[in-house]
Amino acid sequence: MSSPDVPVDPTWTGRVREAAVSTLPPEQLLPDTQPAYVSSWIYIFGVLTLSAFVVVLVSGAVIALAGPAWWHGSSLGHFVNSAHLWSTELFFFFMVVHLWGKFFTAAWRGRRALTWITGAVAFLVSIGAAFTGYLTQQNFDSQWIGTQAKDGLNAAGVGAFFNVLNYGQMLLWHVLLLPFVVALLTGLHVLLVRRRGICPPLPIEEDTK
């Protein structure tokens, strides 16, 4: 509800800008200080996850540009393909430690439920993104994973629109749909962290003898 004294911007772009700036002011979006409790190693695993995700996206873009003959048949292709695999391994490693750190400090406190939910859903979608990546390696490993997974997924009733033996479909899920969702959720997650602030550690309870 707007006050009658404050003029309402007649354009929708202006109203969106005003809403965005009031929701997330620049000093909150890009802060120059952080609370003292952030000076702990456990608080670096979020940004480590984000860094690994950037390497995943860049190495994935490079192997998508060059194609399968390159990533299977040349030394540089093997290297970038391996960088894509190992950055994914690190992405999940850091994300799990980040998840444990947030779980054991109950980081959904202080109106941070949506931050927690976006992180948890991003984790689940990332598993799908990695799974479709293993399916599109174009080797015996991916064939084995596909034939093992199809029965479970068909039994779950999703085989009609998510067919793990359909290489073209799995490739598009892997290079377009799932990375888009993970990137969207990650962006929302980071904006929510900026909006609500980094969750403080749990308070130390006094002994009740």
Next chain:
Amino acid sequence: MFGQLSSATGVLGSVFHLDGHPRYVHAGWFLISVSNLVVILLMIAVFVLAIALPFPGNRRKRNQ
């Protein structure tokens, strides 16, 4: 450069035997591959160290 890289991976391949049968830890209903178990134990170790180890610069801030 990449010739050196492939020779380096060749050395790693000779240290870690990658073509053998996978090894598992199996006790009753519990079954896990050694590689997955190693990754889980590493994550737990990193988690504990991240909580226990002091962060650089923290002591200076406390003394101020």
